[in-house]
Amino acid sequence: MLPRRLGVALLLVALFALPVPSAGHAAASARLSYTWSATPSPVVLKLADRNVRLQPTSYCWQGPVEQVDGGEISTSVCAQGRQPSARDLVTVTRHGAIRFWFGRPGWRWSARLTSLAHPRRAACTVRRTPTAVAPRQFDIKAPRFRGKYRVLLVGHGPEGEMTVSFAWKYGKRPGRCF
Secondary structure, three states, X not given: OOOHHHHHHHHHHHHHXXXXXXXXXXXXXXXXXXXXXXOOOOEEEEXXXXXXXXOOOEEEEEEEEEEEOOEEEEEEEEEEOOOOOHHHOOEEEOOOOEEEEEOOOOXXXXXXXXXXXXXXXXXXXXXEOOEEXXXXXXXXXXXXXXXXXXXXXXEEEOOEEEEEEEEEEEOOOOOOEO
């Protein structure tokens, strides 16, 4: 039997030796990977507390060449989906730029942010060119005015093209574009 003080001391040492997750630990520790295949990579929004996987709504995708019966074959598929309604969009709240990841190199992206409350107000529709910040990672700069926006993200690359949508609630209080 250990003396009580020694037991308490060992317990405290053990507790302090455990890793303490940081605010972004869950998102940072999750490894993002994609193996080129006949299906497109998801677009993954990298938020502080989690990663949000978005599947494309429309795409044309060229898969890798495979050896089949002594010959080569490549998969190519196109899908034309409808843009989701405002209530069906995945919504993220972010007060700065949004970072996203895509599993293939060499892609270029554009984004159109349209206010869900005021879609025809010129100042509430914004076009952005996401900036590459690391391999396969991009930042979308925040809009000027607070609001809730439909984000239409369009990508073009060696494997084809795709679109993906989500809703971005930007700002802590209602603003001009809410």
